[in-house]
Amino acid sequence: MAIFGSLSTLRAQCSGFDYFNPAFVYLDELTRPGSMARNRLEAMAAGTSARIELTGGMFAMEQVYLTKARADGFFESHRKYIDVQVVLAGEELMEVAEIGRLPVRVGYDADKDVILYRDFAGASVLRFQAGEAGVYFPVDGHMPGLRAGADAQLIRKTVIKVPVPA
Numbered sequence: 071m072a073i074f075g076s077l078s079t080l081r082a083q084c085s086g087f088d089y090f091n092p093a094f095v096y097l098d099e100l101t102r103p104g105s106m107a108r109n110r111l112e113a114m115a116a117g118t119s120a121r122i123e124l125t126g127g128m129f130a131m132e133q134v135y136l137t138k139a140r141a142d143g144f145f146e147s148h149r150k151y152i153d154v155q156v157v158l159a160g161e162e163l164m165e166v167a168e169i170g171r172l173p174v175r176v177g178y179d180a181d182k183d184v185i186l187y188r189d190f191a192g193a194s195v196l197r198f199q200a201g202e203a204g205v206y207f208p209v210d211g212h213m214p215g216l217r218a219g220a221d222a223q224l225i226r227k228t229v230i231k232v233p234v235p236a
Contacts, residue, residue: 072166072212074196074204077101077156084205092125093154093230100158100228101201111158111226127233136222137162138215145172145187145211151231155214156203159226163216164204165193172211187211208234 073083077097084090100107107122114120114134122130137160147169155164172187179185190211196204197218206212217223 071168072204072206072210074198074202076202080154080203080205089126089232089235090154092128093130093232096122096124096130096230097156097228100156111228114226116224122228124230129231131229131231133225133227133229135215135225135227137217137225138222140165140213140216143213143216144175145190145193145213147172147185147187147206147208147211148183148231149178149185149208150183150234152208152234153206153212154203154230154232155198155206155212156228156230157198157200157225158228159200160223161197161199161218162214162223162225162227163218164196164198165213165216166196166204166206167193167211169209169211 073080081094099105102108111132116134116136119131119133122132124130167190172190174185175188176186
C-alpha cells in the first residue's frame with residue numbers, strides 16, 4: 071500500500087530498494103535552493119509541465135497547476151510505473167484506495183499506462199504540504215491535485231515515474 075510523509079520518511083521507508091535511488095538523487099537536486107532543477111520548476115508557468123529524463127527508464131513530470139474541486143478529480147492507477155508524487159510548493163489533498171475496491175471506468179491503456187476508476191466514497195484522504203510526498207504502487211488507486219480548502223491553490227510538484235521492478 072502507499073507510503074506517505076516527509077521526504078526523509080520516504081527515503082527511510084524506501085531504503086534497501088535500490089530502484090528508488092535515482093529518484094532520490096533527482097529530489098536532492100530539486101529540493102536544493104538555487105539549483106538548476108529548482109530554478110527550472112520555480113520558473114514554470116501555471117498550467118505547464120515538463121518531462122525530465124532520469125536513469126534506468128525513470129522520468130519525472132514537473133508540474134505547476136491549480137488544485138481542483140473533488141468533483142473534477144478521478145482515481146487512476148498504473149501497471150508499469152510506481153508514482154512518487156512530491157509537493158514542493160502549495161498544499162493539496164490526495165485520495166488513495168486499493169484498486170480492488172474501485173470500480174473501473176476505463177480499462178487499462180498500455181500506451182498511457184493508466185486505468186481510470188469511478189468515484190469511491192471510502193478512500194483515505196491525505197493532506198500534502200511543501201516537502202511531503204506519496205509513493206503509489208500499482209495496487210494504489212490515487213486521486214491527486216485536490217483543493218485543501220475552498221479556493222484553488224497553486225502547486226509546484228514533481229511526479230517521478232519509477233519502473234516497476236521485474
